[in-house]
Structures are given as C-alpha cells and as structure tokens.
Amino acid sequence: MSSEQPIQSPGNQFTPNNPLPQEAKVPDEIAKFSPQVIAEMDAHLAKYPVQRSAILPLMFIVQRERGGYLDPPGVAFLADKLGVRITDIWEVATFYSMINTEPVGKYHLQICRTLSCKILGADKITEHCTQRLGIKPGETTEDSMFSLSEVECLGSCGTAPMMQIGFDYHENLTTEKIDEIIENCRGGRMSNGVR
Numbered sequence: 001m002s003s004e005q006p007i008q009s010p011g012n013q014f015t016p017n018n019p020l021p022q023e024a025k026v027p028d029e030i031a032k033f034s035p036q037v038i039a040e041m042d043a044h045l046a047k048y049p050v051q052r053s054a055i056l057p058l059m060f061i062v063q064r065e066r067g068g069y070l071d072p073p074g075v076a077f078l079a080d081k082l083g084v085r086i087t088d089i090w091e092v093a094t095f096y097s098m099i100n101t102e103p104v105g106k107y108h109l110q111i112c113r114t115l116s117c118k119i120l121g122a123d124k125i126t127e128h129c130t131q132r133l134g135i136k137p138g139e140t141t142e143d144s145m146f147s148l149s150e151v152e153c154l155g156s157c158g159t160a161p162m163m164q165i166g167f168d169y170h171e172n173l174t175t176e177k178i179d180e181i182i183e184n185c186r187g188g189r190m191s192n193g194v195r
C-alpha cells in the first residue's frame, strides 16, 4: 500500500467534538498478531458467508490487542484481512461508541445520556464522575487509569441511569455507587470489562 494515498478522515468517537487524533493516511505499518489471535479471528470469519460481515468482532479483537483502541496499523490489518478499503474500516469504527479511535484509559466509563437515563439522573452521574476523576467527557486522566464518555442508549433503559465499562454494565447508578466503582477500580478490585 502506498503511504501517500489519501483516505477519508476518520471521525473521533471518543472526543466527537475535537479535531482528528491522527493523520488520515494509509499507514506504513500493518499490525501483526499471534497465531492464537489470528485463530480467534478466523473462528469469527468462519461464521459469515461474507467476510466483511465479521468486521465488528474482529474490531473488538484488534482493539483489545492494540492497547484499547484501533490504531492505524490495526486498521490497515483489518482492511487487509477483510478485503475492504481503509475507509470502510473507519466508517464502521467511527459509528460505534464501543470502538475507540484513540487511546483510552484502563477503565473507560461510558455513561448513557439518552432519554431514560437522562430523566433518571445521567447528568448528575456524569457531573459526579467529572468531579471525582478531574476529567470531562472525552478526556483521560493523566495516569491513564480512567476515561470518561457520554454515549447513546445502551439498551438497558429499565435499569437507568447506567453506564458500561468495557463490556460490563453498571446499572441503577447513584453517586454512592459511582464512588464505590471508582474505588474498586483504583484498588484493582474491578474488571475493566475488556474481553
């Protein structure tokens, strides 16, 4: 692949109102993965008659293996593996809030801000997290321990307000529960929900 070929600029799911985090070029480097990880990807690919349909499960694997976000070498790998354009990868990556296009902290707190959660106190939860962590939505703490985001409905409206950390849901949130979660994260007593 040519390093000069321009591509469509990726959006930035993690900080949606900020400029792009990286140059939107075809990267020179393509990520490499262990045979075990490739086998994991191939197991997903085998489920789909059309290879590109496996884009999301493969994205989750690349994100996990590349330090929590889709970096340009990881995107180049996916495009090559799935036989699609780099732009196809970015188009999907920037649509879903669970796919990160820039580095995030070990614990990525994604607070739902849609109707049910909003009515039942999502703003108060976000404000409390902001105060406790010293960061606003779209930011990461200096020690790379926490990132904070606001996301759209996570499909758990009956237990609003709620948030996800990785794949784990934390529901019926209160400020006291947030304090407990943050302390458990700091104390290493909580999974970051990445798997």
Ligand code: FES
Pocket (backbone or CB within 6 Å): 112, 113, 114, 115, 116, 117, 118, 152, 153, 154, 155, 156, 157, 158, 160, 162
């Ligand atoms: S509105 Fe928050 S999970 Fe649906």
